[in-house]
Amino acid sequence: MTRRASVLGALACLTTAAGCGLPRPGPNKKEIFAGSVLNGGDAFVVTVNPRVTRATSVLPSFGFSSSFKNAGIVGSDTLSPGDVLGVTIFENVKDDPLLGNTGQRVSALTEVQVDGQGYIFIPYAGKIKAAGQTVDGLRQNITRKLDEQTPDPQITVTRLAGDGSSVTISGSVVAPGVYPIERPTRTLAAMLAKAGGVAIEPAVALVRVTRGGKTGKVWLKDLWSNPGLDIAMRPGDQIVIERDERRFTALGATGSQALVPFQSETLSAIEALATVGGLQTMAADPTGVFIFRNEPAEIANIVLGRKDLRGDQRIVYVLDLTRPNGMFEARDFLIRDGDTVYVTEAPYVQWNKTLSVLTGSAGAASSLDSLGSGS
Known part of the structure; x- marks a missing residue:
């Protein structure tokens, strides 16, 4: 009897320990509320309502100045540094053209590049500002420069490459x-x-x-x-x-537990849950949907009706999907980058786990009792 009593006592201790340390995905509702600022913790626990939803509906600010x-x-023909031009000059002289040889009235300057300061160089015309001008404007400038040295020159300018533009x-x-x-x-x-x-x-x-x-x-x-x-x-x-590199983390009694990328510009709490497969039907507590977030002070003060908070504040937002408007609140509440969406297990899940441990312990005790009686 002494051996049997000691075996049963050991099993009782194991059962008690199992009841206190059963496997679970994270804290339960009671533990989360116990960690609130009102109870001496370091996080504000806030129930989501329309006012909270409006205050927290902040999207990334993008745009052009x-x-x-x-x-x-x-303009499609506006010239820029780096552009490559073709310049052709037609002269109205045969015997002694300015740019070509005797009898050569047409001179082609290929691959004339606009330099970093926006200029080009044309023989006998010197450096001419090209950047910012149109092709036709540059043609007129070259014509004026050469007209002083060769009678009535005819100039064409072609933009060969657009590297500069x-x-x-x-x-x-x-x-x-x-x-x-x-x-x-x-x-x-x-x-x-x-x-x-x-x-x-x-x-x-x-x-x-x-x-x-x-x-x-x-x-x-x-x-x-x-x-x-x-x-x-x-x-x-x-x-x-x-x-878009924004992410949120899904944990607890959801369809999957993962780091999840945003799939659209805005993502509501109900959409976030749907993204990870929703709530586990046989495990999740629909009254315990929590969003953990570090909230900037300016938003935290509005949410909490205060003016004294400084720096980021830890806030846990609570959604109860069993309330008449709970689904609407979850549909309207926006998830932000870095949020953790956590769903607690239903209380009966822990009871089932405890009963399983007790049932297993009782079976083990019976087997040990039989062994003890046989000896």
């Missing part, structure tokens, strides 16, 4: 590369079309433009829907198509 928006359309397109596009600014591609949307469009889902595509040390960024779908964002291109613009 006035310097981008106010830039006018560049070009933009670079890279990132998630079908055909990255360097593209000239031409008449059909003088705006951002047209230039992207020239590169074959984006190679990722348009809903998560961001368009970043860098010009002269300044950068602007917009959602691709906003570029499509808002003509005011279709900015004019400038020589040297760098266009990069990048994927």
Whole structure:
């Protein structure tokens, strides 16, 4: 009997320990509320309502500054440093032309490049400012310079290459590369079309433009829907198509536990849950949907009705999907980059686990009792 009593006592201790340390995905509702500031913890626990939803509905601020928006359309023949030109000069003299040999009335200057300061060099005309001029304007300037030395010269100027008036397109596009600014591609949307469009889902595509040390960024779908964002291109613009890098973490009694990328510009709590397979039917507590977030002080003060908070604040937002308006609140509450969406287990799940341990312990005790009696 002494051996049997000691075995049963050991099993009782194991059962008690199992009841206190059963496997689970994280804290339960009681433990989360116990960690609130009201109970001496370091996180504010806030129930989501329409006022909280409005205060926290903050989206990333993207757009182009006035310097981008106010830039006018560049003419397709406007010259820039780096452009390569072809200049042909027709002289009205036979015996002693200024540029050619005797009897040669036509002189062709091929691959005349506009230098870094925007000038070109024409024999007998000297350095002429080309950058910022149209092809026809440059032709007139060359004509005036040479007219003083050869009678009534006829000049043609052709833009052979557009290296100076070009933009670079890279990132998630079908055909990255360097593209000239031409008449059909003088705006951002047209230039992207020239590169074959984006190679990722348009809903998560961001368009970043860098010009002269300044950068602007917009959602691709906003570029499509808002003509005011279709900015004019400038020589040297760098266009990069990048994927939205925002993520949230799903934990607890959800369909999957993972680090999940955003699939659209906005993502509600109900959409976030749907993305990971919803709630586990046999395990989740629909009254215990929590969003853990480090909230900036300006938003935290509004949410909590205070003015004294400084720095980021730990806030746990609570959603109860069993309430009449719970689903609507979850549909309207926006998830932000870095959020943790956590769903607690239903209380009965822990009871089932405890009963399983007790049932298993009782079976083990019976077996040990039989062994003890047999000895």
